[in-house]
Amino acid sequence: MNIFVCVKQVPDTETKITPTADGSFIETNSIKWIMNPYDEFAVEQALLVKASNPAANVTVVRVGSVKDTEALRTAMAMGADDAILVEAQDNLDSYSIAKALKGAIEKSGKKPDMILTGKQAIDDDALQVPQVLAQMLDLPSVSVIVGFELSGSTVKVKREIEGGALEVYAVNTPCLLAANKGLNTPRYASLPGIMKAKKKPLAQYSLSDVGVTDADRRVKYSGFRLPPEKPAGKKFDATDAAKQKEVVAQVVGLLRTEAKVI
Amino acid sequence: MANVLVFTELHDGKVKPVTLEILGKLAGQTTDVAVIGDLSSEEVAVLAKHGAANVHKLKGSNLDKYSPEGYANALANFIKSKSYDYVFGGATSMGKDLLPRLATQFDAGLASDVVNFTMDGGVFAGTRPLFAGKCLAKVELTGPKPHFVSIRPNALGMTEGLTAGAGAAHDVAADAGNIRAAIAEIVKAASSKVDLTEANIIVSGGRAMKSAENFKILEELADTIGATVGASRAAVDSGFAPHAMQVGQTGKTVAPSLYIACGISGAIQHLAGMRTSKVIVAINTDPDAPIFTKADYGIVGDLFTIVPIMKEEFKKLLGK
Numbered sequence: 337m338n339i340f341v342c343v344k345q346v347p348d349t350e351t352k353i354t355p356t357a358d359g360s361f362i363e364t365n366s367i368k369w370i371m372n373p374y375d376e377f378a379v380e381q382a383l384l385v386k387a388s389n390p391a392a393n394v395t396v397v398r399v400g401s402v403k404d405t406e407a408l409r410t411a412m413a414m415g416a417d418d419a420i421l422v423e424a425q426d427n428l429d430s431y432s433i434a435k436a437l438k439g440a441i442e443k444s445g446k447k448p449d450m451i452l453t454g455k456q457a458i459d460d461d462a463l464q465v466p467q468v469l470a471q472m473l474d475l476p477s478v479s480v481i482v483g484f485e486l487s488g489s490t491v492k493v494k495r496e497i498e499g500g501a502l503e504v505y506a507v508n509t510p511c512l513l514a515a516n517k518g519l520n521t522p523r524y525a526s527l528p529g530i531m532k533a534k535k536k537p538l539a540q541y542s543l544s545d546v547g548v549t550d551a552d553r554r555v556k557y558s559g560f561r562l563p564p565e566k567p568a569g570k571k572f573d574a575t576d577a578a579k580q581k582e583v584v585a586q587v588v589g590l591l592r593t594e595a596k597v598i
Numbered sequence: 599m600a601n602v603l604v605f606t607e608l609h610d611g612k613v614k615p616v617t618l619e620i621l622g623k624l625a626g627q628t629t630d631v632a633v634i635g636d637l638s639s640e641e642v643a644v645l646a647k648h649g650a651a652n653v654h655k656l657k658g659s660n661l662d663k664y665s666p667e668g669y670a671n672a673l674a675n676f677i678k679s680k681s682y683d684y685v686f687g688g689a690t691s692m693g694k695d696l697l698p699r700l701a702t703q704f705d706a707g708l709a710s711d712v713v714n715f716t717m718d719g720g721v722f723a724g725t726r727p728l729f730a731g732k733c734l735a736k737v738e739l740t741g742p743k744p745h746f747v748s749i750r751p752n753a754l755g756m757t758e759g760l761t762a763g764a765g766a767a768h769d770v771a772a773d774a775g776n777i778r779a780a781i782a783e784i785v786k787a788a789s790s791k792v793d794l795t796e797a798n799i800i801v802s803g804g805r806a807m808k809s810a811e812n813f814k815i816l817e818e819l820a821d822t823i824g825a826t827v828g829a830s831r832a833a834v835d836s837g838f839a840p841h842a843m844q845v846g847q848t849g850k851t852v853a854p855s856l857y858i859a860c861g862i863s864g865a866i867q868h869l870a871g872m873r874t875s876k877v878i879v880a881i882n883t884d885p886d887a888p889i890f891t892k893a894d895y896g897i898v899g900d901l902f903t904i905v906p907i908m909k910e911e912f913k914k915l916l917g918k
Contacts, residue, residue, distance in 0.1 A: 461729075477699070
């Protein structure tokens with residue numbers, strides 16, 4: 337059984353983002369990179385499947401710059417068997433990334449039985465790659481999954497929709513599933529795992545190796561800028577119990593007369 | 599001028615508000631609406647009032663429930679029979695799942711989660727937040743047409759001074775094709791409350807809520823003002839609230855008219871998920887909490903006494 341996990345390396349959630357002077361992208365030099373948090377759930381799910389199917393092979397695939405291979409090494413330290421890196425600039429659009437992932441999976445020579453991804457990457461927040469990749473590979477897909485039960489070649493998954501309701505899907509492999517927080521609890525990489533990961537195979541391709549060119553770009557970004565700062569608001573002290581009612585009444589009043597939101 | 603199709607989702611038989619936001623913003627283009635399933639004449643009239651020239655009702659077997667493949671196939675076949683320059687939809691649970699698949703059937707691009715756009719000369723140019731709203735960028739589409747766009751609910755707002763369209767309703771025979779991932783059941787009925795991503799008012803609780811039981815006071819405030827309850831990552835990680843309620847970079851990104859943050863310090867990853875709220879009220883005991891730098895109205899005080907008073911004041915204001 338061949339499981340592929342697609343991971344992305346993204347700026348840490350606490351990172352301050354600064355647009356470049358020409359607005360073409362963001363400053364990437366001072367950023368702390370982490371594995372996209374949703375991808376950790378995908379890696380963990382693959383490892384859980386491998387635990388009950390010891391013959392399964394877990395390959396992690398990433399499209400991105402080579403300056404740091406943190407995400408792939410972390411995934412292999414957690415227990416993935418091997419990795420593929422497709423070298424690319426960090427601001428590729430979803431269509432190009434999905435096409436590169438498809439090319440990398442095909443180039444590996446292994447026929448995927450299951451592809452796992454995070455439901456979204458927290459850098460461009462496009463929420464496209466899982467579904468675009470599934471469509472390109474002509475695979476069924478379910479996104480935003482919070483439950484997973486594999487029996488034979490059928491996976492029963494739960495997809496979270498509006499209002500916390502859950503849709504239950506039964507899908508046969510091969511399929512693509514995109515993980516949400518809550519699917520499982522990702523393990524930490526152990527020290528022996530980290531040592532072993534250094535010796536695990538990491539294949540490296542260029543975009544042209546996997547058949548992606550500039551003509552594959554579908555979405556163009558420009559004019560990166562910080563959002564406008566809000567002017568300072570009004571602050572009220574309601575620590576004095578005697579004044580609380582008065583202060584709250586004033587704020588509630590302002591929400592109608594000044595802010596006009598209620 | 600561009601030929602545009604807007605895909606609308608239904609909620610309890612009514613078109614979702616994001617559809618009307620999109621239609622209003624598309625004034626000046628030739629705009630049709632497609633829906634999967636039936637739509638009452640009253641709802642068709644609402645779409646016409648907002649500018650819809652034609653309303654296409656796609657009907658066929660295996661389309662009674664959503665499935666990514668069934669809906670994408672049905673819409674793709676319909677779109678191929680027309681010549682649209684653009685296809686718009688809401689960046690809702692369904693839109694986020696469906697539109698990337700649909701666009702890829704045309705090898706076309708999708709600008710997702712757009713918060714504002716222009717159609718100068720019939721050409722789309724949008725703005726969207728990236729890095730969870732820590733920065734904004736201009737987004738344009740290139741490559742094969744139609745081009746696809748998903749719009750974040752509540753971001754555009756409703757347009758005043760609408761230009762009505764003819765609103766001619768058509769039944770269209772649709773084919774769901776081969777569905778391999780289908781819904782077997784829905785295990786928990788959706789709550790009657792509006793989802794966080796579409797809510798007009800949100801009351802959110804943080805670590806200072808101390809327990810899951812204490813969220814009850816937020817529920818009571820929310821019920822008074824028709825709000826949906828959210829939570830910070832700290833509250834979710836502490837087990838006070840389920841992840842479905844999380845607002846922030848690894849939760850939901852929201853843009854309500856009014857966001858009331860109770861006992862939330864305002865970590866950068868939380869601010870990222872709610873900073874585009876139109877009006878922010880913060881209640882926190884710490885006068886130096888970062889949330890106050892983003893709040894329009896900050897109340898320094900204990901949420902456990904402030905929130906119940908606020909509920910009573912809203913009741914008075916709303917005559918309840």
